[in-house]
Amino acid sequence: MGQLITSLRSRFDVILVDSAPMAAGVDPYVLGTLTGHLLLVMRTGVxxxxxxxxxxxxxDRLPVRVLGAVLNDVEAGGAYRYYAYYLAGYEVAEEDGDKKLVRPG
Incomplete structure (x- = not known):
């Protein structure tokens, strides 16, 4: 598996490896150690x-960097609704071929 990860790193900028939940066994920890990074995925209410x-x-005890977390199954209404209003004054603009979130005006 280590050779596969090394080979993929030489060919791709980003590699995503899906694994079993962290509570299901050691596989996620082994994969995290091989890749050096983890992105946690959690489900609201579960x-x-x-x-x-x-x-x-x-x-924290492993040579793994946690890149962040994704929270799935968040309802559009409710406590998280204010994000839609927060971004209401912004638009996507293209600058040098890259799309960026900017405030008009």
């Missing part, structure tokens, strides 16, 4: 916060 925190604490 992921146990205490268990997730315990798993994150365990990652």
């Amino acid at each position: 992921t146990d916060r205490e268990l997730a925190q315990a798993k994150i604490d365990l990652l």
Whole structure:
């Protein structure tokens, strides 16, 4: 597996490897150690916060960098609705071929 990861790194800028949930066994930790990075995916109303925190604490002991977290199944209404209003005054502009979020005017 280590050779595969090394080969892929020489050919691609970004490699995403999906694995079993962290509570399901050691596979995610082994893959995280091989890749050096993890992106955590949690589900609203399903992921146990205490268990997730315990798993994150365990990652502190491994040579793994946590890149961030994704929270799935967040309803459009409710507590997270204000983000839509926060971005309402912005638009996407193209600058030098790159799209950027900018405030008009």
